[in-house]
Amino acid sequence: MLRRVVLQTFRQGLAQSFFKRNAASLSESAVTQHPIETSEEAGAKSGSKQKNGDESGNTVVVAPPEFRFMYPEFLPDPTMERRNKLKEKLERMDMLQRRSIIEIPEFYTGSIMAVTVADSNSPNKFACFVGICIQRGGSGLQAWFILRNVVDRQGVEILYEMYCPLIQKIEVLRLERRLDESLLYLRDALPEYSTFPFEMEAERRLNNSVVPINPIKVKLRPRPWLERWERQNLQGVEDLNLPQRYYDRAKEVAKPWEKYDLMLQYRKTIPAEEQEKIYAEVHSQLQQQDLKRKIKRRRGPSSEQ
Amino acid sequence: MPNSAGHVKFVMPPIGSIGSGLASYRDLTRTLTDEKSTLYSALSAIVYMLQSLNRSPFLLGFLSNHEQVRNMSRVKRRNTHPGYWLSLKNVQKKDDKISADNLRFMREVIQDKYKNKSPLKVSELQIEKTEWDPKTKRSGVIARNIGRQQMWDKDGNKIVCTVLHVLDNHVIRYIPPEEYVKTSRGAIHFKNKTPLGCLVVGAEATNPEKFTRQYCNLFAEVGLMPKKTLSRFIITPNAALPPCTPITAGHFLVGQAVDVYGKTVDHGFQGVVKRWGFKGGPASHGATKFHRRGGTIGTGRDKARVWPGTKMPGHMGSERRYNRGLMIMRINMKYNVIYVKGTVPGATNSIVRIFDTLLPLRKFKEAPPHPTYFPPEDGTQKEEDIWDSRLHVFGSPSISV
Numbered sequence: 001m002l003r004r005v006v007l008q009t010f011r012q013g014l015a016q017s018f019f020k021r022n023a024a025s026l027s028e029s030a031v032t033q034h035p036i037e038t039s040e041e042a043g044a045k046s047g048s049k050q051k052n053g054d055e056s057g058n059t060v061v062v063a064p065p066e067f068r069f070m071y072p073e074f075l076p077d078p079t080m081e082r083r084n085k086l087k088e089k090l091e092r093m094d095m096l097q098r099r100s101i102i103e104i105p106e107f108y109t110g111s112i113m114a115v116t117v118a119d120s121n122s123p124n125k126f127a128c129f130v131g132i133c134i135q136r137g138g139s140g141l142q143a144w145f146i147l148r149n150v151v152d153r154q155g156v157e158i159l160y161e162m163y164c165p166l167i168q169k170i171e172v173l174r175l176e177r178r179l180d181e182s183l184l185y186l187r188d189a190l191p192e193y194s195t196f197p198f199e200m201e202a203e204r205r206l207n208n209s210v211v212p213i214n215p216i217k218v219k220l221r222p223r224p225w226l227e228r229w230e231r232q233n234l235q236g237v238e239d240l241n242l243p244q245r246y247y248d249r250a251k252e253v254a255k256p257w258e259k260y261d262l263m264l265q266y267r268k269t270i271p272a273e274e275q276e277k278i279y280a281e282v283h284s285q286l287q288q289q290d291l292k293r294k295i296k297r298r299r300g301p302s303s304e305q
Numbered sequence: 306m307p308n309s310a311g312h313v314k315f316v317m318p319p320i321g322s323i324g325s326g327l328a329s330y331r332d333l334t335r336t337l338t339d340e341k342s343t344l345y346s347a348l349s350a351i352v353y354m355l356q357s358l359n360r361s362p363f364l365l366g367f368l369s370n371h372e373q374v375r376n377m378s379r380v381k382r383r384n385t386h387p388g389y390w391l392s393l394k395n396v397q398k399k400d401d402k403i404s405a406d407n408l409r410f411m412r413e414v415i416q417d418k419y420k421n422k423s424p425l426k427v428s429e430l431q432i433e434k435t436e437w438d439p440k441t442k443r444s445g446v447i448a449r450n451i452g453r454q455q456m457w458d459k460d461g462n463k464i465v466c467t468v469l470h471v472l473d474n475h476v477i478r479y480i481p482p483e484e485y486v487k488t489s490r491g492a493i494h495f496k497n498k499t500p501l502g503c504l505v506v507g508a509e510a511t512n513p514e515k516f517t518r519q520y521c522n523l524f525a526e527v528g529l530m531p532k533k534t535l536s537r538f539i540i541t542p543n544a545a546l547p548p549c550t551p552i553t554a555g556h557f558l559v560g561q562a563v564d565v566y567g568k569t570v571d572h573g574f575q576g577v578v579k580r581w582g583f584k585g586g587p588a589s590h591g592a593t594k595f596h597r598r599g600g601t602i603g604t605g606r607d608k609a610r611v612w613p614g615t616k617m618p619g620h621m622g623s624e625r626r627y628n629r630g631l632m633i634m635r636i637n638m639k640y641n642v643i644y645v646k647g648t649v650p651g652a653t654n655s656i657v658r659i660f661d662t663l664l665p666l667r668k669f670k671e672a673p674p675h676p677t678y679f680p681p682e683d684g685t686q687k688e689e690d691i692w693d694s695r696l697h698v699f700g701s702p703s704i705s706v
Contacts, residue, residue, distance in 0.1 A: 082653045084451040087468050090642060091454055097699035118461065120706040141455055165697045165704045166461040 062276060063283035070106040071286065072136075073143035073162065074278055075270045091140040092278070096285050098141075098163045103293055104170055109133050110178030110214060112196055113147060115160055116169040126168060129158055130198045134183040138162075148186055150195040155187065174203045177213045179235035188225040189218045189237075378581075379614030382624050390489065392519040415513055419530045430550055435543040437675040439668065442501065444677060445538040445660035446471050446552055447508035450567070452653050454644065456634065457697045461704050464696070466634050466644040469565070469659065472508035474552040475529055479504050479545045494539070502542050506552065507532030508656075534656050544676040554641040555678030557633055557659070559691045562667035564629045566658045567651035572622040581616040626650040630664045634693045638686065 068075075074095065076088045098104075107113055111133050119127035131147030134157070138144045143162040148155065160167065173196075186194045193216075217238045220229065230240055231250040240246075258264060270278075387394075403411070448469040455465050482500035485491035491503065510530040513521050521531045527548040546552075557563065577583045577599040586595035599618075603611050628649055635644040649657055662668060680686060692698050 082452060084470075084654055086470060086640065086642070087451040087454065090468070090637065090640065094454075094699045100700060101702060118704055118706045125706055161463075163699075164461065164463075165457050165699075166706070168703050168705070 061280050061284075063279035067279045067283060067286075068275060069108075071279075071282075073139055074282055075139060075275060077139045078268055078270055080267075088140070088278075089281070092282055095141060095163060096282060096289075098165070099286070100289055102167065102169065103289075104162055105172045105175075107133055107136075107145070107172050107175065108177045108211065109136060109181055109183055110176055111172055112174040112200065113145075114169075114171045114173055114200070115147065115158075115167060117160075118166045118168060128198070129156075130173065130196055130200055131156075131158070132183070132186070132194060132196060134186055148183075148194050149198075150191045153191065155191065155194060157187075171202060173200050175205060175211060177211055179213065179215060183236070184227070185218065185220065185229055185234060185237055188220050188227075188229065190221060193218045378616045383620070392523070393517050394520045396515055396517055411514070419513075430547050432547060432550070432676070432679075433545070435545075435676065437543075437672040439670075440541065441544055441675065442539060442541045443544045443661055443673065443675065444476075444504045444506060444540055444546060444552060444556070445536070445658050446554075446556055447474055447506060447534050447536050448472060448643065448657055448659055450649050450651055450653055450655055450657050451642075453648070456644070457704075458695050459697050459704065461697075461706070464634065464646060465648075466646055467631075467649045469643045469645055469649070469657065471552075471554040471556075471641040471643060471659075472534075473510055474506050474508045475527075475532070476546045476548050476550040476552070477505040477507050477524060477527060477529065477532075477535070478548055481545075482542060490537075501539050502545055504538045504540050504544075504546060505535060506538060507535045509533035536658055538658075538660070546676050550677065552677050553638070553680075554636050554643050555638055555680070556674060557636065557643060557661075558673055559633050559636050559693050561669065561673065562630045562632055562662040562664060563645065564627050564660045564662050564664075565631055565645065565649045566625065566627045566660070567649055567655060569622050569624050569626050569650045570652045574619065575621040576618045577616060580618060580621045583616070630662050630667050632693075634696055636691045637689065638691070639689045 074092060076083060076091075112130065113133055114128060114130045116126050116128045118125065129147060129149070131149035133145050134148045136143070136145040138161075141161075141163045144159050145162065146157050146159045148157045150156070160170075162170070216236065218236055219238050220240065223242075228246075228250070229237060230242055230246050231253060448471045451468045451470045453465055454468050455463050458464055480488075480491075480503040482495075482502050485503045486495050486500040491500065495501070507524065507529070509532055511533045513531050516531050523535075524531045529549060572579070576597055578585045578597045583599055585597040586592050586600075588596060599616070602615050602617070628647065631649070632646045633643055634646050636642070637644075643659070645659075651657060661673070697704060
């Protein structure tokens with residue numbers, strides 16, 4: 001039985017979920033009339049599929065629109081010269097195989113994660129690293145993310161390939177987003193913004209359907225910096241306090257027309273119709289895997305007792 | 306001083322290596338040794354030989370890396386026109402004024418001719434049972450390079466593989482050695498060697514409307530739909546296959562080495578820095594309009610002209626190349642896809658040909674599927690996805706070191 005009253009198109013769902021995911025407070029989420037399920041809730045209904053009525057009357061299976069944010073690496077590299085449907089399909093099959101062994105959870109830049117990797121040089125053969133995700137990228141099996149932490153007053157960043165078989169466990173300790181998609185400015189920020197204790201435990205989320213946005217404004221160290229942050233329109237950084245000529249030069253160098261350039265956006269993204277097809281292909285398996293893990297987790301503590 | 310095109314440095318190679326196989330200079334060396342020449346005269350002889358040898362377009366083994374070798378710039382590397390022996394392939398006039406009814410009728414005829422045929426069974430094909438021996442040359446396969454995918458081995462090391470999709474290959478005809486030697490191509494190929502047979506294989510069945518009648522007739526005898534790509538594979542007579550035989554990814558074995566032939570990425574008209582690796586000029590320090598240019602193209606005295614083969618800007622890429630000895634890491638029998646370790650000439654989505662390797666140390670020691678792979682008639686397929694033993698299979702548990 002479907003919980004949702006009104007069936008929506010993928011695009012409507014996209015817009016709604018975008019606003020929903022960016023809700024800064026819990027109260028906003030309560031107001032929306034069409035609650036969108038997250039993978040957890042959907043999984044709890046034993047693999048319910050959301051069906052969208054086609055014009056011809058045939059039911060078409062459509063994945064929940066949040067999948068685009070939760071599993072962005074399933075979308076291929078948009079460069080047209082390198083695209084091939086068969087290869088992408090085979091790659092997705094391999095990705096699902098790997099996901100059946102290890103849980104690769106939903107995370108965003110700004111989330112704090114702990115990764116355990118098999119390491120022959122470690123005393124107990126496993127190395128664990130905790131850090132904040134400052135960037136994520138890649139598509140398919142090449143998907144990666146960078147974790148940053150400050151260890152003994154030394155900033156350390158590690159790039160992990162998500163599908164590498166050496167990774168034993170990926171755990172999200174705190175799931176949240178920041179105001180920027182890339183937190184590379186933490187390299188020039190005061191070290192307290194990048195320090196997270198290794199013994200940190202996973203925090204329980206109060207509201208599962210909304211990923212909170214941390215509106216923190218980070219303080220940067222005095223110049224010199226690694227990049228010209230004033231030219232990058234950063235939201236998560238405190239006022240840079242630079243002389244006016246920096247901002248004037250940033251304005252000269254800026255490309256304000258890019259936000260109107262539709263072809264540029266088209267070339268950088270996969271069209272919505274294709275995204276629908278891709279996620280429709282993988283979502284049932286992903287939901288099944290999620291459900292199995294949830295059942296295992298619930299059974300786990302009870303069986304121990 | 307920029308590295309100019311015409312400047313040739315002489316480097317003294319080890320003296321012992323000079324005398325090998327230079328028949329025209331044997332007299333010179335013999336007279337020198339008979340007279341018990343001094344080191345100086347021996348060295349001057351070497352210098353004289355090198356000066357004259359440098360004019361030849363053939364690569365000489367003892368030239369070191371500092372020498373500017375003119376050979377590759379003198380060889381004709383590409384042509385864009387099709388061979389004179391080929392028949393016209395693509396339909397030239399596309400705006401034929403056919404009425405809608407006639408067009409529909411034409412399409413019905415095409416459907417009747419090709420689509421309503423049941424696929425040939427292996428038992429219907431008359432395949433001779435021949436023995437494999439190490440000197441056998443099997444057929445190759447036409448494939449499409451569909452991209453690259455990375456996998457990991459059992460130690461956690463990344464392996465980048467090229468994914469090759471074996472298209473719908475069918476044998477068009479077999480030309481026995483006696484006949485093939487009489488053709489112009491065969492005569493060149495087997496000038497002083499024992500002749501071998503030639504297997505014509507086609508891939509990618511397409512709508513016959515796109516091709517000319519002459520081209521479609523190539524396939525008409527065997528009753529196949531016209532193929533977009535044709536290829537010749539030189540084979541020993543014991544590896545011959547009858548027409549209409551399908552060749553699939555199972556033709557190859559996981560762990561074997563293959564040679565992949567393709568046309569390299571077309572870079573278009575390129576300058577001398579990218580095309581030949583020149584250093585160009587300084588970016589600053591007052592260099593006037595000299596940053597990516599070639600510099601001098603010759604001396605004034607020697608021959609007083611620009612020598613043929615002088616390295617200059619021009620068309621780069623789109624050349625025939627073989628990447629040899631690539632190992633097959635994984636075969637997917639269901640989708641007819643081969644994962645080959647390393648890279649392959651050409652861009653993504655371009656056509657390549659795959660052959661058994663001719664590198665002597667990587668050839669077959671045991672019999673491969675000979676003359677080709679045929680799926681068992683009773684439906685019991687081999688595994689769908691065959692992995693090399695060194696690879697980490699994605700569905701297996703994580704690696705713990």
